[in-house]
Amino acid sequence: MEYGLKPLGREKFWLWALLTPTFIGLIFGALGSVIATVLLSFAEWDLLTPPTWAGIANYVELFKDEKLLRSLTNTIKFTVLYVPGVVIISLFVAVLMNRRIRGIGLFRTAYFLPAVTSAVATALVWNMIYGKDTGILNFILERLGLQPVCWLCTNNAMYAVVIVNIWGAIGEGMIIFLAGLTAIPHEYHEAAAIDGANGFQQFFRITLPLITPSIFFQTLISTINAFQAYDYIYMLTRRGGGDSSVPVVVFSIYRNAWNFFNYGGASAQAIELTVIVAALMAFYLWLERRYVVYE
Amino acid sequence: MKYRLLVFVMIVSLVLTACGGAKTPAASSGPVTISMMMWGDPAELEVWNQIVADFHQATPNITVKVEVSDWDSYWTKLKTLLSAETPPDVFAMDAPLYLDYQSRGVLLNLQPYLDKNPDMLKGVYPQTLEAYKTPDGMYGLPRDFQTIVLFYNKDMFDAAGVAYPTADWTYDDLREAAKKLTVVGSDGKTTQYGFYSDLWDMELIWSEALWAYGGDVINADHTKTLVGDAKAREAWQLFHDMMFEDKSWPDSNTAGEYGGDPFLAGVAAMTTIGHWAVPGYADAKFKWDVAPMPKGPAGQATSVNSAGFVVGKASKNPDASFEFLKYVLSEPAQKRLAELGFACPVLQSVAESDAFLKQKTQIDQKVFLDSLAFAHMKPVFKGYDEWSSAIGDGMAGIWTGEAELDPTLDEAVKAADDVLASSK
Numbered sequence: 031m032e033y034g035l036k037p038l039g040r041e042k043f044w045l046w047a048l049l050t051p052t053f054i055g056l057i058f059g060a061l062g063s064v065i066a067t068v069l070l071s072f073a074e075w076d077l078l079t080p081p082t083w084a085g086i087a088n089y090v091e092l093f094k095d096e097k098l099l100r101s102l103t104n105t106i107k108f109t110v111l112y113v114p115g116v117v118i119i120s121l122f123v124a125v126l127m128n129r130r131i132r133g134i135g136l137f138r139t140a141y142f143l144p145a146v147t148s149a150v151a152t153a154l155v156w157n158m159i160y161g162k163d164t165g166i167l168n169f170i171l172e173r174l175g176l177q178p179v180c181w182l183c184t185n186n187a188m189y190a191v192v193i194v195n196i197w198g199a200i201g202e203g204m205i206i207f208l209a210g211l212t213a214i215p216h217e218y219h220e221a222a223a224i225d226g227a228n229g230f231q232q233f234f235r236i237t238l239p240l241i242t243p244s245i246f247f248q249t250l251i252s253t254i255n256a257f258q259a260y261d262y263i264y265m266l267t268r269r270g271g272g273d274s275s276v277p278v279v280v281f282s283i284y285r286n287a288w289n290f291f292n293y294g295g296a297s298a299q300a301i302e303l304t305v306i307v308a309a310l311m312a313f314y315l316w317l318e319r320r321y322v323v324y325e
Numbered sequence: 326m327k328y329r330l331l332v333f334v335m336i337v338s339l340v341l342t343a344c345g346g347a348k349t350p351a352a353s354s355g356p357v358t359i360s361m362m363m364w365g366d367p368a369e370l371e372v373w374n375q376i377v378a379d380f381h382q383a384t385p386n387i388t389v390k391v392e393v394s395d396w397d398s399y400w401t402k403l404k405t406l407l408s409a410e411t412p413p414d415v416f417a418m419d420a421p422l423y424l425d426y427q428s429r430g431v432l433l434n435l436q437p438y439l440d441k442n443p444d445m446l447k448g449v450y451p452q453t454l455e456a457y458k459t460p461d462g463m464y465g466l467p468r469d470f471q472t473i474v475l476f477y478n479k480d481m482f483d484a485a486g487v488a489y490p491t492a493d494w495t496y497d498d499l500r501e502a503a504k505k506l507t508v509v510g511s512d513g514k515t516t517q518y519g520f521y522s523d524l525w526d527m528e529l530i531w532s533e534a535l536w537a538y539g540g541d542v543i544n545a546d547h548t549k550t551l552v553g554d555a556k557a558r559e560a561w562q563l564f565h566d567m568m569f570e571d572k573s574w575p576d577s578n579t580a581g582e583y584g585g586d587p588f589l590a591g592v593a594a595m596t597t598i599g600h601w602a603v604p605g606y607a608d609a610k611f612k613w614d615v616a617p618m619p620k621g622p623a624g625q626a627t628s629v630n631s632a633g634f635v636v637g638k639a640s641k642n643p644d645a646s647f648e649f650l651k652y653v654l655s656e657p658a659q660k661r662l663a664e665l666g667f668a669c670p671v672l673q674s675v676a677e678s679d680a681f682l683k684q685k686t687q688i689d690q691k692v693f694l695d696s697l698a699f700a701h702m703k704p705v706f707k708g709y710d711e712w713s714s715a716i717g718d719g720m721a722g723i724w725t726g727e728a729e730l731d732p733t734l735d736e737a738v739k740a741a742d743d744v745l746a747s748s749k
Contacts, residue, residue: 076429162579163582165582269717271718272397285714
């Protein structure tokens with residue numbers, strides 16, 4: 031899957047010079063913590079007394095902890111709803127934004143705004159939208175003669191937080207797709223138009239195949255983000271003691287480490303999450319080899 | 326993001342552990358600086374800086390550096406520092422969590438110091454000392470305490486023509502009054518609720534009611550959860566009926582829409598909470614006052630909980646740290662705390678003086694002190710945080726109206742007992 035330009039001569043020097051800071055950060059930051067997490071996942075550690083060897087006890091607990099199993103179900107459900115949502119909607123938005131009209135910069139900025147706004151602040155705004163008695167959404171529903179809905183009650187909360195998370199991710203997805211779309215030479219569309227292809231045919235026969243690399247990349251990033259989603263979910267569904275009405279695995283990891291003096295268990299859960307994501311990535315890379323078109 | 330942060334903090338803590346060993350102990354004589362860490366807000370930091378300045382004036386060779394964080398970050402930070410063996414010299418402790426730290430050997434035993442200062446704890450409310458006692462002495466000292474009382478919105482009572490709560494109120498009176506104080510608009514929506522209190526943690530209402538109905542929270546040696554016993558169930562049933570039959574108590578989803586505090590938002594006529602709420606409520610646009618907790622079939626009950634200070638076992642300045650703890654319990658420091666108005670002073674002479682009773686916020690402050698007469702201590706045991714989460718999380722579905730009371734309670738009790746079994 032090699033593509034793009036190969037660095038030559040002096041460029042090679044700059045390649046390494048520019049990558050060095052990142053590598054240092056990865057080796058001393060990420061790699062160290064990855065090793066520490068792996069080791070601690072085999073230990074019982076309460077942070078305050080020295081860790082003791084626990085064998086695979088923490089891993090056995092992964093299959094017995096009912097709260098964790100429920101969280102895992104939530105994480106998977108969240109991912110299944112979130113990833114296609116982000117990919118399809120941000121692609122749609124990018125196609126809309128990929129034209130030269132007056133004020134397009136304003137629209138693009140508007141879609142990107144959630145990505146640079148504090149999640150806590152925007153979640154507070156969404157709270158005002160979703161409120162059962164005081165929310166804007168139910169106010170509109172009632173004006174239309176419909177029954178109000180309890181958006182953040184347990185039955186609906188999953189969908190409500192997925193919507194907010196997708197909304198928050200459209201901006202970044204749009205940027206990725208815009209980059210892909212602008213790279214497609216105009217000639218392709220012009221030639222197709224002359225041959226009588228309509229807009230839909232052009233999109234599905236030309237645009238879509240040519241941006242499969244962007245779709246692949248966006249799917250991968252969204253999946254990783256889905257497994258790490260925390261801030262919007264916390265702000266919209268939090269309960270006492272760091273709990274949530276839609277607890278995902280990250281909640282379980284955080285509470286076990288910081289509230290329950292169970293750092294070993296939290297590490298094992300973090301490893302479990304990593305293994306699941308890694309397996310998905312392997313699957314995606316297999317799909318990439320089969321379906322992704324690089325020019 | 327939090328997950329990445331977690332890994333990062335872990336690494337920092339490992340690096341800190343490595344660096345920690347290099348420090349040399351400070352000389353025992355001469356000026357020393359001790360670090361002090363606590364949870365709190367900016368107003369509290371200001372008062373503590375005052376207390377520390379007063380202390381420095383009285384004891385010129387000791388300087389105290391105060392660091393304040395919000396509740397959640399405080400505990401994360403503290404655990405990281407403790408695991409790196411570089412804890413602050415003095416740090417704040419919430420009584421229910423005390424044994425989780427004491428039992429892990431990170432706190433300094435203060436008993437030898439207390440034995441040398443036998444008069445030091447004279448005049449301190451004995452109920453506030455109880456939590457810090459262990460078989461081999463005290464590892465912490467209280468600084469202030471909280472009793473839970475009934476707060477009521479006078480304007481709403483006046484408008485509904487309901488008599489203010491008295492010391493003789495029962496839970497039945499509370500329920501009746503709450504019904505009368507609930508207002509439903511012409512569109513069928515409730516615009517005012519009679520009562521609201523949060524049901525996640527035991528401290529705000531449920532432990533008090535369970536005790537008043539003759540039930541209990543946990544057995545004496547902390548091996549069995551008792552919140553599902555017959556008498557306790559009567560109290561749970563009362564909450565449930567007020568919420569879903571009378572509809573005089575908003576469910577937790579509705580309460581969330583009012584920032585989690587419908588009383589402060591001016592949509593609930595009564596609530597039960599501690600003194601820490603007073604400064605926030607002082608800015609409310611309605612008149613309010615406080616009354617003792619209602620009586621149940623087994624009498625009157627409330628909860629007492631204290632916040633205190635402990636000294637890190639790894640502290641290089643234990644003597645200076647103890648001097649500061651001693652000062653915190655002195656009259657001038659307790660007076661400043663009383664004026665701050667977040668809690669009740671533990672020194673009886675200050676609590677019963679005008680410094681506490683005649684505060685800026687003109688309410689019946691004596692109610693908080695008189696409540697000690699029938700107060701039960703908020704339980705203190707190892708594994709408290711996880712145990713209380715098992716109950717709080719387990720029952721949350723009931724208070725959103727999505728789960729049945731009895732089977733859900735049974736499940737929560739089982740989950741809580743599992744925690745007790747595993748944290749022995």
